[in-house]
Amino acid sequence: MYTLKKSLGQHFLKDENISRRIVEELQKHPFKQLLEVGPGGGALTKYLIDLPGVDLQCVELDDEKVTWLKKTYPVLDGKIIHQSILDIDAPFEGPFTVVGNFPYNISSQILFKMLDWKDQLESMTGMFQKEVAQRVASKEGSKVYGVTSVLMQAFFSVEYLFEVSEEAFNPPPKVKSAVIRMVPLAEPVPMKSQKAFFALVKTAFQQRRKTLRNGVKSMFSAEVLQEDIFNKRAEQLSVQDFAALSFRMGS
Numbered sequence: 342m343y344t345l346k347k348s349l350g351q352h353f354l355k356d357e358n359i360s361r362r363i364v365e366e367l368q369k370h371p372f373k374q375l376l377e378v379g380p381g382g383g384a385l386t387k388y389l390i391d392l393p394g395v396d397l398q399c400v401e402l403d404d405e406k407v408t409w410l411k412k413t414y415p416v417l418d419g420k421i422i423h424q425s426i427l428d429i430d431a432p433f434e435g436p437f438t439v440v441g442n443f444p445y446n447i448s449s450q451i452l453f454k455m456l457d458w459k460d461q462l463e464s465m466t467g468m469f470q471k472e473v474a475q476r477v478a479s480k481e482g483s484k485v486y487g488v489t490s491v492l493m494q495a496f497f498s499v500e501y502l503f504e505v506s507e508e509a510f511n512p513p514p515k516v517k518s519a520v521i522r523m524v525p526l527a528e529p530v531p532m533k534s535q536k537a538f539f540a541l542v543k544t545a546f547q548q549r550r551k552t553l554r555n556g557v558k559s560m561f562s563a564e565v566l567q568e569d570i571f572n573k574r575a576e577q578l579s580v581q582d583f584a585a586l587s588f589r590m591g592s
Contacts, residue, residue, distance in 0.1 A: 353382040354549070355509065361574045366466050366502055384397075400429060407421055417589045429449070438465070443469055445473075448473045462525055478490075481577055496525060505519065539589045541583060542575075553571045560590050
């Protein structure tokens with residue numbers, strides 16, 4: 342069999358109902374090219390290899406899992422990218438879809454990788470630690486709304502699909518999990534530039550208890566800073582608010 346590696350954030354899904362449900366949700370947006378991130382013990386893989394007319398690639402860092410997957414599912418021969426998801430280029434030409442029971446220790450970096458791939462990505466359906474999933478999906482005014490919420494929702498519509506109990510895994514993690522789907526927006530939110538928008542959002546949330554005026558004063562003219570919106574705190578601003586403000590930043 343194989344061993345679990347805590348250093349890689351490995352917890353393997355053992356509940357077949359959850360595996361099937363993820364694959365069902367995945368298929369609600371049609372695709373021909375699919376990347377599975379971190380197939381591990383094959384909980385999703387065994388269903389994905391049976392999807393008709395789909396070109397499947399898997400990305401797996403762990404040597405032992407790669408050997409085990411090739412032996413258990415010979416059909417995967419030549420379809421496993423033996424690297425970290427964070428180090429690879431887009432694995433297909435043209436549009437593709439991503440699915441995964443994502444390693445929790447690199448979940449934020451995986452989300453930003455999706456952002457890098459947004460021009461090719463059709464959808465991403467995946468399991469994250471519940472707190473991360475909530476953060477990605479939350480709207481302004483929520484306690485967990487923050488940088489990740491704003492940056493992801495500027496480019497993707499996010500659906501919080503369902504929660505998964507600790508008992509669905511071996512070994513049970515110390516945290517609850519949740520599955521979300523992200524689909525690129527047909528029209529991204531208009532902004533001055535991705536760079537300006539990112540800088541504004543990150544700066545605003547660095548001091549989230551302060552009013553926006555105090556948090557971002559170096560980025561705007563004294564005149565612009567007089568406006569009412571700057572009396573609010575970062576967590577009260579919508580994605581559209583931040584994007585609109587990006588056009589008014591100083592050079």
